[in-house]
Amino acid sequence: MQDPVERLLPPAVRAALARRELLVRRPVAGGRHGVHRSLRPGVGRDFRDYRAYVPGDDPRRLDWRAAARSDRLVVRQTESQEELTITWLVDGSGGMGYGEGEARKWARAGTVVAALSSLALRQADGVGVVIGREGSVDAELIDASTRRDRLRALAGRFVGAEPAGACPWEAMLEAAAPRLRPRSLVLAVSDFLDPGAGQVASGEGERAADEALLRGLGLMRAAGSDVVLIQILHRDELSFPWEQPRVLRLEDPRGRRPLVEGPGxxxxDAYLERLGAHLRWLEGSCERGGLLLVRLVSDGDPAGQLIDLLGRLAGAPSEVSLGEEGRA
Structure with missing residues (x-):
């Protein structure tokens, strides 16, 4: 039986990430030394500022040249390099099961989660994951860990389980929020096509249910975390390739919407118009809420997408869709 990590991270992906680092665009607060900029001064490589010497300071940190210019003893402060805590919120609903082979949305989600988690663990950053499927929350791995076996346990969640039913986003947020450490990195992975399906079925308005999810993620950002939405779509969902006059039968893989039938x-046209409106709404809502949105197409080059994604996380400007393959 193939190792779950090797299944999610083929040789080309591992080679592309061999010398990469996972960096975040904002400083983090942590308790151990890592590779990320800290909110407080400490031991690090990058100069931050000077401050006056006080008895008890390490004499090795005195800047004698600056002292000669100012006639007072000063100490160099550097950016403390701290560890980061990463929490994954993963949509395991039936909609993520669309596609075949490596182009399946669930497979691409697993590759993204495993790839970034492997970098984080290599840097001694803690990783936790929450998965929502079949209306329930799998929070067994919610507490961030730096243990070597965390990556294999995480990969096993993607290889050993099939996406099904609806994702209970509200319950996932409620489970994750109290466990977040200050200035964590929260990565939500989904197609975000129908995130409020469960609430809609219980009578809540469609847009109101979608807005509730973004509002919950926005609260995590307001509490100090960086929040990133990684939207994974199949090319069929972006192009609707069924143009023949034959009748199509469309079933909701989440089991919450009624059957739709009609000539392709x-x-x-109606589908693409509605999809475009939804994607524009999502982009605008994320921009207004200070949430980073990244869109991937499930049959795109995984190595290239991951390199671009690392750049976005580090603050590099880019389009929402990564690479030419991400544009409808």
Missing amino acids: ASMR
Whole structure:
């Protein structure tokens, strides 16, 4: 039986990430030394500022040249390099099961989660994950860990389970929020096409249910965490390739929406118009809420997408869709 980590991280992906680091765009607060900028001065490589010497300071940190210019003893302060805590919120609903082979959305989600987690663990950063599927929350790995076996346990969640049912986003947020450490990195992975399906079925308005999810993620950001939405879509969802006049039968993989039937040719324009409106709403809502949105297409080059994603996390400007393959 193939190792779950090797299954999610093929040789080309591992080679592309061999010398990469996972960096975040904002300083973090942590208790151990790592590779990320800290909110407080400490031991590090990058100069931050000077401050006046006080008895008890390490004499090795005195800057004698600056002292000669100012006639007072000063100490060099550097950016403390601290560890980061990463929490994954993963949509394991039936919608993530669309596609085949490596182009399956669930497979691409697993590759993204495993790849970034492997970098984090290599840097001694803690990783935790929460998965929502079939209306329930799998929070067994919610507490961030730096243990070597965390990556294999995490990968096993993708290889050993099938996406099904609806993702209970509200319950996932409620489970994760109290466990977040200050200035954590929260990464939500989903197609974000129908995140409020469960609430809609219980009578809540469609847009209101979607807004509730973004509001919950926004509260995590307000509490000090960096929040990133990684939207994974299949190319069929972006292009609706069924243009023939034959009748299509569309079933909701989450089991919450009624069956839709009709000629593909007549359904395509309406579908693409509605999809475009939803994607624009999502982009605008994330921008207004200070949430980073990254869109991946499940059949794109995984190594290239991951390198671009690392750049976005580190603060590099880019389009929402990573790479040419991300554009509809």
